[in-house]
Amino acid sequence: MPSVVQTSHLQCKKCGAEFDYRFVPGGSLTALRLGKSRYMRCPVCKKWSLFNIWDTRVDPDVHHCELTIGPS
Numbered sequence: 001m002p003s004v005v006q007t008s009h010l011q012c013k014k015c016g017a018e019f020d021y022r023f024v025p026g027g028s029l030t031a032l033r034l035g036k037s038r039y040m041r042c043p044v045c046k047k048w049s050l051f052n053i054w055d056t057r058v059d060p061d062v063h064h065c066e067l068t069i070g071p072s
């Protein structure tokens with residue numbers, strides 16, 4: 001079984017910082033209700049933004065970013 005953890009490469013709309021976000025899709029009803037977007041805090045400027053975490057998914061085997069947040 002492949003890992004269910006997804007990695008998305010996101011860019012903060014406020015400061016322009018790029019980072020990877022790791023998450024488990026469909027982990028809860030709350031996550032499903034929010035759909036493709038997730039409201040969270042930029043790890044660089046600490047400002048809240050709505051990020052599309054679904055259409056920005058990348059393959060973690062070929063994509064590497066210096067900054068990664070999410071469940072370890």
Ligand SMILES: [Zn+2]
Pocket residue numbers: 012013014015016017042043044045046047
């Ligand atoms: Zn930011």
